Amino acid sequence: MARIYNFSAGPAVLPLEALQEAQADLVDYKGSGMSIMEMSHRGKEYDAIHNEAIANAKELLGIGDDYSLLFIQGGASLQFAMIPMNFLGENQSADYINAGAWGAKAIKEAGLIGNVNVAADCQKDIPTRMPDLAECNWTDGAAYAHITTNETISGAQMKEIPKVEAPLIADMSSDILSRKLDYTQFDMFYAGAQKNLGPSGLAMVAIKNELAARGNIGLPSMLKYQSYIDANSLFNTPPCFGIYMLCLTTRLLKKKGMDAVFAENAEKAAMIYNTLDATDFYRGTAKTDCRSDMNITFRLPSEELEALFISQAAEAGMKQLKGHRSVGGIRASIYNAFPIDGVKCLVDFMKDFEQRNG
Amino acid sequence: MARIYNFSAGPAVLPLEALQEAQADLVDYKGSGMSIMEMSHRGKEYDAIHNEAIANAKELLGIGDDYSLLFIQGGASLQFAMIPMNFLGENQSADYINAGAWGAKAIKEAGLIGNVNVAADCQKDIPTRMPDLAECNWTDGAAYAHITTNETISGAQMKEIPKVEAPLIADMSSDILSRKLDYTQFDMFYAGAQKNLGPSGLAMVAIKNELAARGNIGLPSMLKYQSYIDANSLFNTPPCFGIYMLCLTTRLLKKKGMDAVFAENAEKAAMIYNTLDATDFYRGTAKTDCRSDMNITFRLPSEELEALFISQAAEAGMKQLKGHRSVGGIRASIYNAFPIDGVKCLVDFMKDFEQRNG
Numbered sequence: 249m250a251r252i253y254n255f256s257a258g259p260a261v262l263p264l265e266a267l268q269e270a271q272a273d274l275v276d277y278k279g280s281g282m283s284i285m286e287m288s289h290r291g292k293e294y295d296a297i298h299n300e301a302i303a304n305a306k307e308l309l310g311i312g313d314d315y316s317l318l319f320i321q322g323g324a325s326l327q328f329a330m331i332p333m334n335f336l337g338e339n340q341s342a343d344y345i346n347a348g349a350w351g352a353k354a355i356k357e358a359g360l361i362g363n364v365n366v367a368a369d370c371q372k373d374i375p376t377r378m379p380d381l382a383e384c385n386w387t388d389g390a391a392y393a394h395i396t397t398n399e400t401i402s403g404a405q406m407k408e409i410p411k412v413e414a415p416l417i418a419d420m421s422s423d424i425l426s427r428k429l430d431y432t433q434f435d436m437f438y439a440g441a442q443k444n445l446g447p448s449g450l451a452m453v454a455i456k457n458e459l460a461a462r463g464n465i466g467l468p469s470m471l472k473y474q475s476y477i478d479a480n481s482l483f484n485t486p487p488c489f490g491i492y493m494l495c496l497t498t499r500l501l502k503k504k505g506m507d508a509v510f511a512e513n514a515e516k517a518a519m520i521y522n523t524l525d526a527t528d529f530y531r532g533t534a535k536t537d538c539r540s541d542m543n544i545t546f547r548l549p550s551e552e553l554e555a556l557f558i559s560q561a562a563e564a565g566m567k568q569l570k571g572h573r574s575v576g577g578i579r580a581s582i583y584n585a586f587p588i589d590g591v592k593c594l595v596d597f598m599k600d601f602e603q604r605n606g
Numbered sequence: 607m608a609r610i611y612n613f614s615a616g617p618a619v620l621p622l623e624a625l626q627e628a629q630a631d632l633v634d635y636k637g638s639g640m641s642i643m644e645m646s647h648r649g650k651e652y653d654a655i656h657n658e659a660i661a662n663a664k665e666l667l668g669i670g671d672d673y674s675l676l677f678i679q680g681g682a683s684l685q686f687a688m689i690p691m692n693f694l695g696e697n698q699s700a701d702y703i704n705a706g707a708w709g710a711k712a713i714k715e716a717g718l719i720g721n722v723n724v725a726a727d728c729q730k731d732i733p734t735r736m737p738d739l740a741e742c743n744w745t746d747g748a749a750y751a752h753i754t755t756n757e758t759i760s761g762a763q764m765k766e767i768p769k770v771e772a773p774l775i776a777d778m779s780s781d782i783l784s785r786k787l788d789y790t791q792f793d794m795f796y797a798g799a800q801k802n803l804g805p806s807g808l809a810m811v812a813i814k815n816e817l818a819a820r821g822n823i824g825l826p827s828m829l830k831y832q833s834y835i836d837a838n839s840l841f842n843t844p845p846c847f848g849i850y851m852l853c854l855t856t857r858l859l860k861k862k863g864m865d866a867v868f869a870e871n872a873e874k875a876a877m878i879y880n881t882l883d884a885t886d887f888y889r890g891t892a893k894t895d896c897r898s899d900m901n902i903t904f905r906l907p908s909e910e911l912e913a914l915f916i917s918q919a920a921e922a923g924m925k926q927l928k929g930h931r932s933v934g935g936i937r938a939s940i941y942n943a944f945p946i947d948g949v950k951c952l953v954d955f956m957k958d959f960e961q962r963n964g
Binding site for chain 1: 609622629643644825828
């Protein structure tokens with residue numbers, strides 16, 4: 249088997265150990281005679297996985313019993329709707345930061361439900377960036393404030409989390425558990441699993457119980473956070489296989505230790521950014537102090553060279569380096585599970601490519 | 607490896623061939639160097655799976671281009687909300703049949719959105735049953751009529767589909783693609799995948815395009831059928847692995863041929879019902895003309911004997927035979943992927959158990 253280096257922005261690379269364990273147990277889970285996909289979600293085997301996944305995630309995040317850790321289908325995109333449906337009342341407004349495509353999508357969906365105040369808008373700025381805290385106009389009495397901590401497409405990451413009066417809600421789909429952060433500063437945060445946590449089809453949501461309790465009680469059960477809290481995310485059949493994979497990846501993070509994970513992520517990003525900064529041939533697209541450690545976006549002197557870079561990298565075993573179709577260029581997504589050897593391989597390739605084409 | 611006979615009501619048994627293929631390819635999908643879980647949902651490998659899954663399902667269902675075949679997260683439970691949110695206007699009402707726990711849940715969620723007329727209610731009848739067509743009170747001008755074709759918990763199945771003026775919408779979670787049926791009599795039908803189609807975390811929805819076009823356009827994107835149609839179920843990252851498994855199971859159904867599938871399902875059910883009917887020791891819980899071919903529910907003379915039956919069956923390699931916690935008794939769920947050898951094994955065990963305990 250020849251595994252390639254997979255720079256996909258999501259669904260993204262998973263830890264090889266987790267994949268191998270899932271593979272070994274796929275047809276007969278731990279001698280049960282069944283696949284984990286074939287088991288009742290109320291049976292003892294799945295129950296153990298479900299609760300371990302929750303416990304692992306809470307421990308890694310450093311959040312206590314004042315939070316509930318939920319698994320909800322529909323990815324971050326359904327959260328864009330559920331948040332205003334639960335928390336944005338008729339005579340209120342909610343503050344949103346628009347610093348990229350994901351923030352913009354969250355705003356669009358919230359605007360279908362209620363009043364939105366865009367507290368800062370730098371979505372179209374070049375170089376891509378996050379707003380300075382000083383430029384954010386927070387509303388008195390806002391229902392909540394919503395931020396996107398990492399913009400996967402533009403490659404900009406929020407380095408300092410704003411302090412606001414309103415409940416603070418963060419979309420952390422592409423940088424959850426990737427850097428040292430005090431998660432108790434958020435009243436709610438969520439992440440589509442398919443970048444740092446597991447496969448697609450699952451969002452992990454952490455929410456303060458007292459915030460959830462204030463949600464709109466008239467909503468359908470599947471759209472109400474309180475339903476998921478009351479049933480420990482078993483109100484209906486959960487996406488069992490995705491939660492199983494998340495259980496395996498969080499188990500590996502615990503084993504490695506988050507300090508080691510954070511240090512390696514910083515080292516991986518620095519290796520690529522140092523390569524960019526050593527030359528004019530490559531040009532990073534994000535403002536230096538907003539550079540994402542997860543999605544590293546850069547341009548070459550021409551689109552022709554970019555296409556050549558992508559195809560030659562693929563031939564050398566480095567795939568999915570193409571930037572998002574809306575912006576072009578190169579994007580190297582290097583989430584927790586991306587191996588440091590793959591970064592070394594990319595950096596060597598970048599230097600060689602420049603020598604041949606610079 | 608010792609596979610057991612898995613009578614789970616869902617998540618349920620999957621075809622062994624599909625599990626073995628998924629296992630073989632789990633770490634390195636077809637020489638790509640990546641798991642199917644690690645690939646962009648816009649890349650060529652996943653794209654081929656996605657479109658094959660849709661094409662297979664449409665072919666097996668016998669529906670044409672006037673329908674869209676969608677993959678939506680949240681299972682049937684989210685459909686309970688999406689249907690009235692899309693189609694139940696303020697000054698309208700919708701007709702629902704309540705013939706069991708799932709119909710009742712659909713009604714509860716619809717009632718949170720708008721006016722519901724319960725066209726027939728036999729939810730609590732013993733023996734469990736479906737309403738006669740003559741007892742249904744359909745409303746003139748109803749927004750739609752909603753039925754549940756098979757009640758997984760009670761073991762009752764609708765043998766004749768009602769003809770109504772309003773758009774007909776069916777929850778077919780536990781009997782889709784299990785029997786000969788003209789699917790074009792429905793304007794919309796849907797199924798949580800985790801019984802006859804694949805793993806949990808996915809609902810398959812077939813909807814007439816002209817019905818979808820009439821949906822409430824003010825809804826959040828993720829709750830609007832039209833969003834899924836416009837984006838071929840790729841509005842956001844879909845549950846790729848679940849769709850991949852559904853692709854494999856539908857491929858196997860095509861290979862076997864639906865006539866053979868239907869005949870085998872009828873034979874499997876008849877074997878168990880004939881065993882029930884040959885004795886007073888076992889007592890089927892559904893009215894004879896409403897007996898489900900998918901979920902066969904029965905009682906023994908005492909709860910003690912039922913507990914003994916379940917534990918001795920498990921020792922003999924037949925698992926998950928316990929009835930739903932809300933009703934007790936025994937439930938043998940024998941979906942498409944359940945092997946006929948497992949039914950023979952159960953029937954032999956039933957006869958032996960009666961001899962020892964009758």
